[in-house]
Amino acid sequence: MKKMLSIAFAWLSFNSLSAQNTSVQNIEPRLEALLAKMTLDEKIGQLNQVVGDISTGTEVRSDGLLAQIRAGKVGSVLSHTNFDNKTAIQQVAVRESRLGIPILFGFDVIHGYKTIFPIPLAQAATWNLAAIERAERIAAAEAAADGQHWTFSPMVDITHDPRWGRVMEGAGEDPWYGSLVAQARIRSFQGDDLSAVNTLAACAKHFAGYGFTEGGREYNTVDMSEQRLRQLVLPPFEAAVQAGCATFMNAFNTLNGVPASMNKHLVSDILRGEWGFRGLVVSDWNSFGETIIHGAAADDVDASAKCLSAGSDMDMAGGTFQRGLQKALAQGRVSEQQIDDAVRRVLRLKFALGLFDDPFRYLNPNRRAQTLEKPEYRQASREMAAESMVLLKNDGGLLPLDPKGPFRKIALIGPYVNSIGHKDYMSFWTLGLGNPQYDSTKVVTPAQALKPRLEEMGFEVTVTEVCLDANCDEKALSAALNAAREADLVIACLGERGIDCGESRCVSTLELPRGQERLLQVVSRNNKPTVMVLFNSRPLAFPWASENVPAILVAWQPGFEAGNALADVLTGSVNPSGKLTVTFPRNTGQIPLYYNHLNTGRPQANFGQMWTSGYLDVPNTPAYPFGYGLSYTTFGYSGLTLSKTAIGPGETLEVSVTVANTGKVTGQEVAQLYIRDPAADIARPVKELKGFEKIRLAPGERRTLTFKLSAKDLAYWNHEGRFKADSGQFRVFAGGNSVEVLEAEFELKE
Numbered sequence: 001m002k003k004m005l006s007i008a009f010a011w012l013s014f015n016s017l018s019a020q021n022t023s024v025q026n027i028e029p030r031l032e033a034l035l036a037k038m039t040l041d042e043k044i045g046q047l048n049q050v051v052g053d054i055s056t057g058t059e060v061r062s063d064g065l066l067a068q069i070r071a072g073k074v075g076s077v078l079s080h081t082n083f084d085n086k087t088a089i090q091q092v093a094v095r096e097s098r099l100g101i102p103i104l105f106g107f108d109v110i111h112g113y114k115t116i117f118p119i120p121l122a123q124a125a126t127w128n129l130a131a132i133e134r135a136e137r138i139a140a141a142e143a144a145a146d147g148q149h150w151t152f153s154p155m156v157d158i159t160h161d162p163r164w165g166r167v168m169e170g171a172g173e174d175p176w177y178g179s180l181v182a183q184a185r186i187r188s189f190q191g192d193d194l195s196a197v198n199t200l201a202a203c204a205k206h207f208a209g210y211g212f213t214e215g216g217r218e219y220n221t222v223d224m225s226e227q228r229l230r231q232l233v234l235p236p237f238e239a240a241v242q243a244g245c246a247t248f249m250n251a252f253n254t255l256n257g258v259p260a261s262m263n264k265h266l267v268s269d270i271l272r273g274e275w276g277f278r279g280l281v282v283s284d285w286n287s288f289g290e291t292i293i294h295g296a297a298a299d300d301v302d303a304s305a306k307c308l309s310a311g312s313d314m315d316m317a318g319g320t321f322q323r324g325l326q327k328a329l330a331q332g333r334v335s336e337q338q339i340d341d342a343v344r345r346v347l348r349l350k351f352a353l354g355l356f357d358d359p360f361r362y363l364n365p366n367r368r369a370q371t372l373e374k375p376e377y378r379q380a381s382r383e384m385a386a387e388s389m390v391l392l393k394n395d396g397g398l399l400p401l402d403p404k405g406p407f408r409k410i411a412l413i414g415p416y417v418n419s420i421g422h423k424d425y426m427s428f429w430t431l432g433l434g435n436p437q438y439d440s441t442k443v444v445t446p447a448q449a450l451k452p453r454l455e456e457m458g459f460e461v462t463v464t465e466v467c468l469d470a471n472c473d474e475k476a477l478s479a480a481l482n483a484a485r486e487a488d489l490v491i492a493c494l495g496e497r498g499i500d501c502g503e504s505r506c507v508s509t510l511e512l513p514r515g516q517e518r519l520l521q522v523v524s525r526n527n528k529p530t531v532m533v534l535f536n537s538r539p540l541a542f543p544w545a546s547e548n549v550p551a552i553l554v555a556w557q558p559g560f561e562a563g564n565a566l567a568d569v570l571t572g573s574v575n576p577s578g579k580l581t582v583t584f585p586r587n588t589g590q591i592p593l594y595y596n597h598l599n600t601g602r603p604q605a606n607f608g609q610m611w612t613s614g615y616l617d618v619p620n621t622p623a624y625p626f627g628y629g630l631s632y633t634t635f636g637y638s639g640l641t642l643s644k645t646a647i648g649p650g651e652t653l654e655v656s657v658t659v660a661n662t663g664k665v666t667g668q669e670v671a672q673l674y675i676r677d678p679a680a681d682i683a684r685p686v687k688e689l690k691g692f693e694k695i696r697l698a699p700g701e702r703r704t705l706t707f708k709l710s711a712k713d714l715a716y717w718n719h720e721g722r723f724k725a726d727s728g729q730f731r732v733f734a735g736g737n738s739v740e741v742l743e744a745e746f747e748l749k750e
């Protein structure tokens with residue numbers, strides 16, 4: 001039933017995409033009239049996407065762009081930053097090619113375009129979907145004003161492995177929350193009219209399973225059961241279809257031996273068959289050609305036949321279709337109908353974007369000048385960054401910094417107090433800034449914001465930037481040691497280089513990079529209270545700091561307003577409310593470590609318990625669990641009550657819990673609701689997130705929240721290959737993270 005509903009809904013939503021999600025009229029007859037005029041060469045040309053002025057992958061073969069466009073051999077250009085060039089390219093396509101079909105410009109708009117926002121994993125940690133939508137509306141407005149039509153976003157991959165550099169691009173480890181974030185991003189990018197000049201076509205990626213790459217190593221093998229694929233990986237993708245996402249992107253990896261681009265089970269059976277997705281599927285960078293390197297295709301002809309037949313339409317950057325699709329047709333490996341259907345999906349998107357009505361509608365220099373980098377966009381980025389920061393420790397209420405407190409002299413120390421270069425405080429995915437080696441002077445660094453801010457409050461502030469690269473010497477540490485000696489309190493700004501965050505940026509260890517823990521230990525010889533601020537793109541492991549540093553703040557990679565947002569949080573003008581959507585392990589060896597794990601037949605109740613599932617050297621528990629984050633105030637949970645003790649298949653259970661601000665300052669709290677099915681037809685996770693609400697409470701204020709659960713929320717992909725809820729006992733949990741919870745029980749009746 002669920003499957004049927006989702007097909008109907010997706011079919012309607014896609015059709016509504018061409019009707020509702022665009023104000024362009026009469027698309028289908030115009031499309032068919034154009035298709036009838038096209039030669040086979042021109043059709044295959046529409047399925048060819050060529051690299052623009054920035055490369056985001058392996059070097060691939062691409063001749064003169066304009067010559068190819070004149071010859072009708074290019075349907076789309078990706079990663080092109082130069083506005084005037086895009087105008088020239090469109091002029092050539094429209095005025096100098098035989099049929100004048102406009103070019104579709106695609107771009108990675110991952111966390112902002114010209115105004116850089118916090119990385120998506122940080123945005124997810126706000127648990128504020130409205131803020132995420134605002135960020136993406138701003139990104140869409142800037143990118144569309146700069147001539148882009150289509151963003152390769154949202155990345156909706158779930159992962160259990162923070163060694164994988166792309167964990168930063170997603171919403172974390174939970175598929176239910178990841179689905180909500182995916183839909184929020186798609187709604188914001190696409191708006192309700194794809195032809196509007198401030199919206200972009202979205203692209204759900206990478207379909208599918210990429211986040212479960214072996215060893216957390218980029219582009220590596222993915223092998224998983226259908227049950228895990230359906231339960232963990234696919235929900236955000238299905239949610240993307242239901243949100244009317246215009247396009248999908250293949251993943252690089254094999255899934256159970258079959259490269260995703262040619263994986264009929266994924267693209268034909270599930271995406272197009274079960275979910276009824278009728279939109280465009282684009283390869284990832286040369287992933288059609290890489291089926292040959294994987295060893296699953298003999299040559300360009302074989303690769304073209306297998307990828308097109310699977311339902312994948314457009315060839316990003318590889319030229320495989322250009323070299324092999326015509327021969328595949330001649331050999332009867334594909335039909336002209338299959339080629340036509342793929343071309344229809346490309347043309348339909350171009351029509352929906354309004355490109356046939358006005359190919360230059362997104363290339364208006366005046367609108368560009370009025371739209372890019374508006375001051376309110378930076379303010380939105382600053383607010384998002386402050387709201388995304390997660391306070392992990394605050395022993396003794398060291399934070400917020402109080403000018404009436406015991407500290408007067410503050411030493412800012414570390415590699416990231418004032419770092420300009422390596423896209424620090426951002427990530428590799430800030431291509432909209434232009435030059436890939438962009439050394440951002442637009443980022444407000446911690447030193448630039450904190451020094452004046454703290455001095456205004458009456459503190460004395462020193463700044464000691466510490467080089468910790470391989471060639472750094474003891475002198476750098478001695479400078480930090482001296483600065484700490486002179487201070488009353490140390491703020492250590494540590495973490496990762498921005499350029500080390502994102503695709504092809506995997507690590508074999510999560511420990512703090514480049515000797516940073518040693519810096520902390522050296523600096524701590526003076527026994528001065530220390531605040532550790534992390535600029536990170538993934539969970540990191542810092543066991544010594546967790547033991548010895550009284551205050552720890554995860555700032556993520558916060559974007560352009562890094563310093564101001566950090567100052568807002570450290571001074572208390574913003575009370576931190578971020579909560580982790582990824583588990584922070586104690587060490588790398590614990591990976592994979594995630595909250596919604598199975599119980600095993602020998603769960604370890606206590607560390608060291610023999611003959612149970614555990615390690616000799618470390619407890620199974622994480623350093624910081626999913627859903628965790630502190631505030632400058634405290635919150636209490638009480639009164640977990642259920643509207644019924646049992647519900648039938650069609651009924652709704654109301655779960656209420658009271659949250660109180662038991663501290664001294666106003667704060668925001670993310671109340672979370674989890675379930676567990678302790679006796680199902682198959683083993684089920686010990687917890688699954690099924691609800692949350694972010695609320696603001698004044699000191700002493702209390703509020704009773706009510707969540708609704710129905711059989712749909714209890715269903716899972718079972719051993720019979722369908723989504724179904726098992727009748728019987730269920731547990732329900734409510735609290736401020738996935739560990740400290742109140743618990744109750746109810747029954748789902750047959």
Ligand code: GLC
Binds near residue numbers: 108152503
């Ligand atoms: C990259 C990424 C993909 C991106 C594309 C275009 O290799 O895997 O996420 O959208 O190429 O840059």
